[in-house]
Amino acid sequence: MRTLCSSTLLGEFFVIGFAGLVAMKDPDLTTSTVWTVCGIAMFLSVALCGVVTRPAGIVLGWALQIALIAAGFVVPSMFFLGVIFAALWWASVHYGRKIDEAKARFAAQADPTTPDAA
Secondary structure (H helix, E strand, O other): OHHHHHHHHHHHHHHHHHHHHHHOOOOOOOHHHHHHHHHHHHHHHHHHHHHOOOHHHHHHHHHHHHHHHHHHHOOOHHHHHHHHHHHHHHHHHHHHHHHHHHHHHHHHHHOOOOHHHO
16 A cells, blocks of 8 residues: 555655646745645655555545645646546555555465464
């Protein structure tokens, strides 16, 4: 799960950065505001890579997905990209857990000394 979720989060890192460049064109937003918000979101996307295996990491990942969709009010294309990345996040969590379960079953079958192998 860690690999799939981290890949999604790193992709979001770049999307957030590019969305910041687009948001700078808005005359109502200052450069410092855009890069403060984008910088925090970019930091969170990278920091979540380290805690994605914990239950709180998944919840925080969902919060980031909601924030990306909400960014569509500033950069309209983020509605579309936010939904795409939310779907990728769901797939990463869902299929990542299935892969982890399959790996655990395979490891238990390979090592008959473990109590779960019976």
